Amino acid sequence: MTDETPAPADSALATRGVALDLLFNVLAKRVPFDDAWEGSRGLRALAPRDRAFTRLLVATTLRRLGQIDDAIQSMLTKQGQQLKAVVQDILRLGAAQLLFLGTPAHAAVDTAVELAVARRQHPYKGLINAILRRLDRERDAILAAQDAGRLNTPDWLWLSWRKTYGTALTRAIVETHLAEAPLDITVKGDAGAWAGRLEAVPLPTGSLRRTAGGQVTELSGFDEGGWWVQDAAAAIPARLFGNLTGRTAIDLCAAPGGKTAQLAAAGAQVTAVDRSDRRLARLTENMARLDLAGQVATIVADATEWRPAAPVDAVLLDAPCSATGTIRRHPDVARLKTEEDVEKLARIQSRLLYRAVDMLKPGGTLVYCTCSLQPEEGENQITNLLYRRPEMVIEPVTPDEVGGLTDLLTGDGFVRCTPGHLAEQGGMDGFFAARLRRTG
Incomplete structure (x- = not known):
């Protein structure tokens, strides 16, 4: 039919x-x-x-x-x-x-x-x-x-966000959840040129944005591998490494591969690790379409147990999380996740962070991120890591690395996006990212 x-x-x-x-x-x-x-x-x-x-x-x-x-x-x-x-x-x-x-x-x-x-x-x-x-x-x-925003937000999330962000920002978050998210795109080449071809608007952080709708696969440049779909907030963490030409990188919990593609496009030789062979197969397909397969090796493994053959220059850990920052894209998250899930996932995140540190060369860079609005899965994880692993130091993110959007940065130099940011342009996913360096 x-x-x-x-x-x-x-x-x-x-x-x-x-x-x-x-x-x-x-x-x-x-x-x-x-x-x-x-x-x-x-x-x-x-x-x-x-x-x-x-x-x-x-x-x-x-x-x-x-x-x-x-x-x-x-x-x-x-x-x-x-x-x-x-x-x-x-x-x-x-x-x-x-x-x-x-x-x-x-x-x-x-x-x-x-x-x-x-x-x-x-x-x-x-x-x-x-x-x-x-x-x-x-x-x-x-x-x-x-009261639409309040009614559509489970009590535990409302109370958690109000305690963490205050009532005004919590209101902005839940109001953004009422609308379908736009389509954000990360490009390999000249974002300005692709903006015209895709009828998209450039965002300060470097992503392109289109109104949601239509078949993604039918858009200009999809078949030739010029770009991939990735929320503007999700595209920030991998950019914090800068130029990776000639460097080695590990992407932990990598599938479906948006951040893997960014690391490879930045010049790195990437090892993409994920415990799901099905999801890694999709990552492999994506790298082939983007003509980045030659720079990416894939490994099916549990990242809490796997070890690389040698330390690397860069590790990106996009840890499994409650995904409460993605409710505007995945409204089922608000109905499926609980406080108990956050506690369980926080323990897994801690284990992954400690393993990630061990994969780094002295002087190497670690970027930790989650698509969660819960501090237990973001700021608290870094506080605990710095206490237990004193060889790790924060490398604060600067305003120019996030397109001058200073309200995306915390006092500690972390990235903390909420759906209420860029509200006039359609908002963005909730994300946390921290950049750390391993000392000698």
């Missing part, structure tokens, strides 16, 4: 059915959205336009889940009334269409009722119909009365 082929009469119902299954897998089975998407058999039967709508529908439902649940609860006649999980999810999908996607009421309501019948929830047809029609009628009043 192609985009031009008329969809079957039940394509709308089939699309909502796939969306319902995806939402269940994320919220009930706690499967990351991207993994649930890749594993969905139902998607294969949908036309491309229906797959695109399915992704938009589920992502919007996850992004606005707090508002949606608040609106649904306000429609129930019994305070605190609990609904069956499948009925709740059908209502959530219907509400997302009515409140945020502009789907005509007849389409959103009728398919929700049909979906209830298809999933053997006949007794709830009337309730679903009544709630969704009322949501449609009262849409403007409902949205005007809601």
